[in-house]
Amino acid sequence: MLILQKQIKLIQRPTGTPTKEDFEMVNAPIGDISEGEMLVKTVYISVDPYLRGRMNDTKSYIPPFELNQMISSGVVAQVVDSKSSLFEKGDMVLGSLPWQEFTIAKDNTVRKIDHTLAPASAYLSVLGMTGLTAYFGLLDIGKPKEGETVVVSGAAGAVGSIVGQIAKIKGAHVVGIAGSDEKVKFLIDELGFDAAINYKTQDVAEALREACPNGIDVYFENVGGEIADAVFPLLNNFARIPVCGAISSYNNEQVDVGPRVQGYLIKTSSLMQGFTIGNYASRFGEGAKDLATWLTEGKLKYEETITEGFDHTIDAFLDLFKGSNLGKAIVKVAEIEKY
Ligand SMILES: NC(=O)c1ccc[n+]([C@@H]2O[C@H](COP(=O)([O-])OP(=O)(O)OC[C@H]3O[C@@H](n4cnc5c(N)ncnc54)[C@H](OP(=O)(O)O)[C@@H]3O)[C@@H](O)[C@H]2O)c1
Missing domain, CATH: 3.40.50.720 (NAD(P)-binding Rossmann-like Domain)
Known part of the structure; x- marks a missing residue:
C-alpha cells in the first residue's frame, strides 16, 4: 500500500514579507529505508527568523533553499523503523530535517535526545539552538x-x-x-x-x-x-x-x-x-x-509558543514577523508514542 505524507516546499522566492503563496503543501509517498537509515516521524518543527534569509538567492553563511524543494530546519522526531544499529524504534532524535511528516534519515545525520531529562521541545528552544545562541553570544562576546x-x-x-x-x-x-x-x-x-x-x-x-x-x-x-x-x-x-x-x-x-x-x-x-x-x-556541550x-536550579525559565498541526507550519513561520510568539516558536506535528 502506498502511504502518502505531506511536505512543504518553497515555490517562489519571497519579495518583502513572505506570504503563503511562496509555499506549497504537497502529498508525496514515504519510501523504504536501507541499511544505516531510519524512518522518523516529525514531532516538533522549529520555525526561525533565519529561514527567511535562506529563502533569498544570496550568498550567506548557509546555502539558500532551492526552489521546489522542501524547507528544512531543526526538527525533533521519533524513530518508527530502523535499519541502524545506533537507533531503535521509539528513540527521540534531533536534526536538521525537511518539513514533512516522515523522513528517511541516515543515522549519522541526527543525534539522540533524552526527553525524560527535559521535554522534547526544549531541545529546539532553551537547550537547543536558540538557548545556545543566547548563551554564547552574551557570555563570549557580551x-x-x-x-x-x-x-x-x-x-x-x-x-x-x-x-x-x-x-x-x-x-x-x-x-x-x-x-x-x-x-x-x-x-x-x-x-x-x-x-x-x-x-x-x-x-x-x-x-x-x-x-x-x-x-x-x-x-x-x-x-x-x-x-x-x-x-x-x-x-x-x-x-x-x-x-x-x-x-x-x-x-x-x-x-x-x-x-x-x-x-x-x-x-x-x-x-x-x-x-x-x-x-x-565545538562548545555546545558546555x-x-x-x-x-x-x-534545574529554577534560575532560568523558558516559554514556548506551540502551534498545533503540520498544516499550520507556514502560519507559525509567518507569525514570527508579526511578533505573535512569546518565547520559542515551535510547531507540534505529532504525539510521542510509547513503544
Ligand atoms: N546569529 C545566530 O546564530 C542566530 C541564531 C538564532 C537566532 N538569531 C537571530 O536572533 C533574532 C531572534 O531570533 P529568535 O529565534 O529568538 O526569534 P524570536 O525573537 O523568538 O521571534 C522573532 C521576534 O522578532 C520580533 N520582530 C519581528 N519583526 C520585527 C521588527 N520589524 N522589528 C523588531 N522586532 C521584530 C517579534 O517580537 P516583537 O513582538 O518584540 O516585535 C518576534 O516575536 C533573529 O534576528 C534571528 O535571526 C541569530
Whole structure:
C-alpha cells in the first residue's frame, strides 16, 4: 500500500514579507529505508527568523533553499523503523530535517535526545539552538559583569528571553525591548527583567535613557533598525555589542540605511561583533550543561509558543514577523508514542 505524507516546499522566492503563496503543501509517498537509515516521524518543527534569509538567492553563511524543494530546519522526531544499529524504534532524535511528516534519515545525520531529562521541545528552544545562541553570544562576546547594564532587543523571543535571564544570573541590570505590553509585563513579572520597553508604543530613546541611568554596557542585538539606532548614543566606554540578528530588515527590499555607527564605536572604544551559533559548535556541550543546570536550579525559565498541526507550519513561520510568539516558536506535528 502506498502511504502518502505531506511536505512543504518553497515555490517562489519571497519579495518583502513572505506570504503563503511562496509555499506549497504537497502529498508525496514515504519510501523504504536501507541499511544505516531510519524512518522518523516529525514531532516538533522549529520555525526561525533565519529561514527567511535562506529563502533569498544570496550568498550567506548557509546555502539558500532551492526552489521546489522542501524547507528544512531543526526538527525533533521519533524513530518508527530502523535499519541502524545506533537507533531503535521509539528513540527521540534531533536534526536538521525537511518539513514533512516522515523522513528517511541516515543515522549519522541526527543525534539522540533524552526527553525524560527535559521535554522534547526544549531541545529546539532553551537547550537547543536558540538557548545556545543566547548563551554564547552574551557570555563570549557580551561578557556582562555584575552591576553593568545589559539591553536586549527581541527580548521576549526565543533568544532574547534567555539572554536577559542569563544577564540577570550574572548580576546585571537588565532592560528588554519588545513589541507589546503583554511582552513587557512578561519580561518584568515572569522573567525578572529590571525594566522593559514597548517599542511600538514608547519613544525608545527616551525610555532607554530612563531605564539605563548608568548608560549601556552590553547591547545584545536581535533586531537592528531604529531600535538599535536608539541604543548607540547611550553606550558606555568599552561597551560590547553581540550582533545576533537584525529581524527588522529581513523583509526589506532595499538595503537598510540609518545613522552611521562608527563615531559611537570610536568615541566609546566599543566592540561590535557579529556571530553565528555555528561558530561555537565545538562548545555546545558546555553551554547545554550550564543552561540545564540553571533550569534545574529554577534560575532560568523558558516559554514556548506551540502551534498545533503540520498544516499550520507556514502560519507559525509567518507569525514570527508579526511578533505573535512569546518565547520559542515551535510547531507540534505529532504525539510521542510509547513503544
Ligand atoms: N546569529 C545566530 O546564530 C542566530 C541564531 C538564532 C537566532 N538569531 C537571530 O536572533 C533574532 C531572534 O531570533 P529568535 O529565534 O529568538 O526569534 P524570536 O525573537 O523568538 O521571534 C522573532 C521576534 O522578532 C520580533 N520582530 C519581528 N519583526 C520585527 C521588527 N520589524 N522589528 C523588531 N522586532 C521584530 C517579534 O517580537 P516583537 O513582538 O518584540 O516585535 C518576534 O516575536 C533573529 O534576528 C534571528 O535571526 C541569530
